[in-house]
């Protein structure tokens with residue numbers, strides 16, 4: 654099972670809220686690609702954060718495309734589609750947010766995420782090594798704790814692919830420990846030196 658949990662890396666989530674959302678809400682469509690989404694806590698955390706920071710009609714224009722290799726017989730897709738998670742993975746969610754978007758499930762110790770959040774996330778299988786974007790014109794691409802699994806040259810090709818399918822001025826977020834390779838740094842402007850959030854040049 655891939656390691657992940659809700660509201661992982663709060664600093665990057667906050668930077669997306671402060672720098673990316675104010676720009677993205679000006680767009681007609683707010684399309685986000687979460688590449689390497691694992692079992693869903695990351696795309697669902699992003700969806701909750703957008704819901705909290707967008708107006709009613711703005712959120713209707715918002716969509717997250719969550720992708721992963723899904724090697725274990727569609728397990729990721731099934732877990733995401735059910736939206737039911739063990740308490741353990743929910744501990745870092747701020748209390749008010751948890752109360753608002755989760756309800757107890759019949760399965761003891763498990764909670765189900767609210768339908769409005771689930772409806773904003775779709776899942777599909779995708780291997781980043783294919784270098785084929787799932788669509789274009791993304792406002793934000795989040796790819797965290799994934800690029801470290803790739804060779805340096807693959808990582809560069811994947812970042813170039815992300816750059817190509819981002820809309821003008823779109824954002825890319827990677828994990829704190831993943832520095833932007835020198836060979837792709839010229840394509841982006843780092844939005845805030847404390848986090849790995851970049852804007853397409």
Ligand SMILES: C[S@@+](CC[C@H](N)C(=O)[O-])C[C@H]1O[C@@H](n2cnc3c(N)ncnc32)[C@H](O)[C@@H]1O
Pocket residue numbers: 655656657658661688689690691692695720721722723779780781782796797798799802
């Ligand atoms: C440690 S998890 C990270 C999950 C989430 N992004 C996070 O940061 O919490 C890494 C995920 O990357 C996925 N992954 C690894 N190589 C990939 C590739 N070539 N294409 C797509 N996903 C990949 C794995 O299947 C796994 O679900």
